[in-house]
Amino acid sequence: MADAALTIRAATFRDAAVLASFAADLALGAPPAPDGVTGALAALVGQYGVGAFLAELDGEPVGYVVVHRVPALFAGGVVAVVEEIYVVPERRGRGIGAALMERAEEASAAWEVAYVCVATSRAVDFYKALGYEPTARFLKKGLD
Numbered sequence: 001m002a003d004a005a006l007t008i009r010a011a012t013f014r015d016a017a018v019l020a021s022f023a024a025d026l027a028l029g030a031p032p033a034p035d036g037v038t039g040a041l042a043a044l045v046g047q048y049g050v051g052a053f054l055a056e057l058d059g060e061p062v063g064y065v066v067v068h069r070v071p072a073l074f075a076g077g078v079v080a081v082v083e084e085i086y087v088v089p090e091r092r093g094r095g096i097g098a099a100l101m102e103r104a105e106e107a108s109a110a111w112e113v114a115y116v117c118v119a120t121s122r123a124v125d126f127y128k129a130l131g132y133e134p135t136a137r138f139l140k141k142g143l144d
Helices: 013-026 034-044 096-110 124-129
Strands: 006-010 050-057 060-072 077-087 116-118
Touching: 006 096, 013 034, 013 050, 013 060, 013 077, 034 050, 050 096, 060 096, 077 096, 096 116
Parallel strands: 077 116
Antiparallel strands: 006 050, 050 060, 060 077
């Protein structure tokens, strides 16, 4: 990746189509509807306490991360939660995910959070290599 230019910037509404494609690949269940992704992006962009960042390699979108600032009683203050992170499969292992996490951590530090947490079942070793420690398992339930 030394020859390629990696940039990470704030996501905008113009990124909705590429983010919908990435989110569909990331989803463990049914892929999200593109209109749903556009609506979610509208709720995220420009909000205090939300960071939505797009990684581009030589101008080509290759990944994204979404991090939220969350008040938490258990932490005695505020934490940051990385809700989503994705790197296109053919670009993995080149430091893009680490760079996205670094950008999420920079945003989190600006919010003066106690710590950053992330739920994962597929990338435990990746997060451990970045200094994250296993603490709990997250579960989910659909409310259809």
